[in-house]
Amino acid sequence: MAVAAKKKATPPSELGREALRVKGFWKTCKWLILRRFSQITILALFLIGPWFGIWIVKGNLASSLTLDVLPLTDPFVLLQTLAAGYLPEMTAVIGALIVLAFYMLIGGRAYCSWVCPINIVTDAAQWLRTQLNIKSELKLSRANRYWFLAAVLGVSAALGIIAWEFVNPVSMVQRALIFGMGMAWAIILMIFLLDAFISRRAWCGHLCPVGAFYSLLGKTSLIRVNAVALDRCDRCMECFAVCPEQKVITPVLKKNGRPTSIIKDINCTNCGRCIDICSTEVFRFDLRFNDRVGHPADSDPAEPVKQSHQREVLP
Amino acid sequence: MNDSEKRARQSRRRFLIGLLKGASAAGIAGLGIGLYAGPARSLPATAIRPPGVNDEDEFLAACIRCGLCVRGCPYDTLKLAEVGEEVPLGTPWFEARKIPCEMCEDIPCVKACPTGALDPGLTDIDEADMGLAVLIDQENCIAFQGLRCEVCYNVCPVHGKAITLELKPNKRTGKHAFFIPTVHSDHCTGCGKCEHACVVETATIKVLPRHLAMGEMGNYYRLGWEEKQKAGGSLVTPDLEHRYTLPEGQRYDYEGQGLIREQQGDDATPFGNSALDTLNRGFK
Numbered sequence: 086m087a088v089a090a091k092k093k094a095t096p097p098s099e100l101g102r103e104a105l106r107v108k109g110f111w112k113t114c115k116w117l118i119l120r121r122f123s124q125i126t127i128l129a130l131f132l133i134g135p136w137f138g139i140w141i142v143k144g145n146l147a148s149s150l151t152l153d154v155l156p157l158t159d160p161f162v163l164l165q166t167l168a169a170g171y172l173p174e175m176t177a178v179i180g181a182l183i184v185l186a187f188y189m190l191i192g193g194r195a196y197c198s199w200v201c202p203i204n205i206v207t208d209a210a211q212w213l214r215t216q217l218n219i220k221s222e223l224k225l226s227r228a229n230r231y232w233f234l235a236a237v238l239g240v241s242a243a244l245g246i247i248a249w250e251f252v253n254p255v256s257m258v259q260r261a262l263i264f265g266m267g268m269a270w271a272i273i274l275m276i277f278l279l280d281a282f283i284s285r286r287a288w289c290g291h292l293c294p295v296g297a298f299y300s301l302l303g304k305t306s307l308i309r310v311n312a313v314a315l316d317r318c319d320r321c322m323e324c325f326a327v328c329p330e331q332k333v334i335t336p337v338l339k340k341n342g343r344p345t346s347i348i349k350d351i352n353c354t355n356c357g358r359c360i361d362i363c364s365t366e367v368f369r370f371d372l373r374f375n376d377r378v379g380h381p382a383d384s385d386p387a388e389p390v391k392q393s394h395q396r397e398v399l400p
Numbered sequence: 401m402n403d404s405e406k407r408a409r410q411s412r413r414r415f416l417i418g419l420l421k422g423a424s425a426a427g428i429a430g431l432g433i434g435l436y437a438g439p440a441r442s443l444p445a446t447a448i449r450p451p452g453v454n455d456e457d458e459f460l461a462a463c464i465r466c467g468l469c470v471r472g473c474p475y476d477t478l479k480l481a482e483v484g485e486e487v488p489l490g491t492p493w494f495e496a497r498k499i500p501c502e503m504c505e506d507i508p509c510v511k512a513c514p515t516g517a518l519d520p521g522l523t524d525i526d527e528a529d530m531g532l533a534v535l536i537d538q539e540n541c542i543a544f545q546g547l548r549c550e551v552c553y554n555v556c557p558v559h560g561k562a563i564t565l566e567l568k569p570n571k572r573t574g575k576h577a578f579f580i581p582t583v584h585s586d587h588c589t590g591c592g593k594c595e596h597a598c599v600v601e602t603a604t605i606k607v608l609p610r611h612l613a614m615g616e617m618g619n620y621y622r623l624g625w626e627e628k629q630k631a632g633g634s635l636v637t638p639d640l641e642h643r644y645t646l647p648e649g650q651r652y653d654y655e656g657q658g659l660i661r662e663q664q665g666d667d668a669t670p671f672g673n674s675a676l677d678t679l680n681r682g683f684k
Binding site: 244 | 418422427430434436437460463466467470479488489490512514515
C-alpha cells in the first residue's frame with residue numbers, strides 16, 4: 086500500500102495539530118485526559134479524608150487502607166525495609182503482593198504515568214520546555230536510575246534504614262498534601278526546574294529509582310502499546326517527540342524487519358501519548374502476545390486505512 | 401593486532417567505562433543519601449514516638465511513613481514529620497506539651513500499623529514506653545516552693561504509681577510540708593500528660609527519651625541490704641556491734657533512732673544542774 090512519505094519531522098510548535106485535524110479533540114487527547122483523571126482521582130481519594138472527612142482511603146502511596154479492608158503497600162518501600170533487615174507484618178506483605186501483581190499485569194511503569202503525582206509536575210515542565218524550545222545541554226544516562234536503585238538498596242542495608250524515604254520526592258509530595266506541606270513545595274520546584282531548564286525528562290526518565298523499580302516489575306506486563314499499523318506511518322516522528330522514554334519507540338518503527346510490533350521495553354510507561362498524537366492511528370493498547378510481525382498482513386485488518394491522513398500544507 | 405581484536409578491545413573498554421560511570425552514579429547517590437540520612441535519623445529529645453516503638457533504630461527500618469497510625473489516633477496527637485522538620489522525614493511523632501498521648505485502651509495507632517513498626521505485641525497500654533517523665537527543673541516547679549500543686553500527679557493515667565507525692569518538711573516555715581512529685585521509671589509510660597498539664601509557663605516536668613532520662617548505676621554496685629534479704633542472711637561475717645562510750649542515762653539506737661536520752665523527771669539531765677555536782681560524781 087502506498088503511503089505518502091513525510092518529508093520531515095513535525096516541528097515542536099506543531100505537535101498534535103495534524104492529529105487534532107484528522108481525529109478530533111477526544112481521540113487526540115483521550116489517554117492524556119484519562120491519565121490526568123486517574124492521577125487526580127487517586128490523589129483526591131487520599132485527600133477527601135483529611136479535607137472533608139470522607140474516609141474512603143487512609144494513608145498514602147507508601148501504604149494505604151481502602152474502605153477499611155483493602156491494604157495496599159508500595160513494594161519498593163517494603164523491599165527497602167527488607168534490605169534494612171526488618172521483617173514486616175503480614176498486612177504490609179499482602180498489600181505489597183497485591184500491588185506487585187497489579188503492576189506486573191498492567192505494566193510496571195503505569196505507576197509512573199497513571200498514579201505518581203510527580204508525573205504532573207514533570208509533564209508540566211516538559212510542556213514549558215517545548216513551548217520555550219529549550220534544548221538539552223546536560224545529557225544524563227538513562228541507566229543512572231538503575232544504579233540509583235542499587236545504591237538505595239545498598240544504603241538501606243548498610244544503615245538499617247529505609248534510605249530512599251529520607252529523600253523520596255514522590256512520597257514527600259503526596260505526604261505533604263495529605264499530612265501537611267512543610268517545605269515540600271521546594272522539592273516540587275526543584276524537580277520542575279530540573280526538568281524544564283536543566284535536562285530533558287531528567288527526573289522520571291533518568292534519575293528516579295522508584296520508576297526504575299517499577300520498570301523491572303513491568304518486564305512481563307500483559308498490557309503494552311502495539312504499533313499495529315506501521316504501514317500507515319508517515320514518519321512525522323510526533324510519537325517520538327512526545328514520548329517520555331524515546332528509546333522505547335524506535336525498534337517498533339523500523340520499516341524493514343522490525344523484531345516486534347509490541348513496545349516491550351520495560352521503560353515504556355504505558356502513557357498512551359503516542360496513541361493520541363498519531364494522526365494515522367498506528368498505535369493502540371494491546372496484549373503483549375498480539376505481535377503483528379509475522380502476521381500475514383502486518384497491519385491492522387480491522388480498520389481500513391483512512392485516506393484523510395494526508396497532511397495539509399500549513400501556511 | 402587485527403581489526404576484530406581492536407574492535408573487541410574497544411567494546412570491552414566501552415563496557416568497562418560504562419560500568420565505571422554507572423558505579424560512580426550509584427556511589428554519588430549512595431554516599432549522598434547515606435551522609436544525609438545518617439544525621440537525619442536522629443530524633444530530637446522533645447519528639448516522642450507513638451506507643452509500641454521499642455527501639456528507634458529498628459523503628460526506622462520498619463516504618464514506611466504511611467501515616468495510618470496518624471489516622472488511627474482519635475485525639476490528633478500524632479503527626480508525620482514534614483519536610484524541614486528535625487524529626488526523620490515522614491515518621492510519626494508528637495509533642496507532649498501540645499497534645500499528649502491519651503493512652504487509649506485499644507491502642508488504635510498500633511492496630512493501624514501495617515508493618516509492625518509499632519509493635520503489635522503491645523496490648524496493654526500501661527506497658528507502653530514512649531519515654532520517661534523527668535521533673536527537670538526543681539527551681540521553677542512550684543511544689544518545690546512549698547505550694548500545693550500536684551497537677552502532674554493528678555492527671556497521670558497510671559495514677560499513684562508513675563508519679564507519687566513524697567512529703568518532705570518545709571524548713572523555711574518549720575511547720576509545712578513539700579509535696580514533691582516523684583516519677584517512677586518502672587510505671588511511667590511517657591504519655592506526656594504531666595508535661596501537657598504542668599501549670600507554669602514552661603513545663604518543669606518533661607518527657608524525655610529513656611536513654612536521656614535515666615542514668616545507669618553499673619553492675620559493680622550491689623545494694624547490700626537487698627543482697628542480704630535475697631540470701632536470707634548476711635553474706636559476710638557480721639560486723640561487731642559498735643558501741644559508743646556514752647554518759648549515764650544515754651544510749652544509742654543503731655536501728656535508726658540515734659541518740660536516746662533516758663530522762664527521769666523534768667530536770668534529769670545526765671550532767672545534773674550544777675557543774676560541781678558532775679565533777680564530784682563518784683566521790684560521794
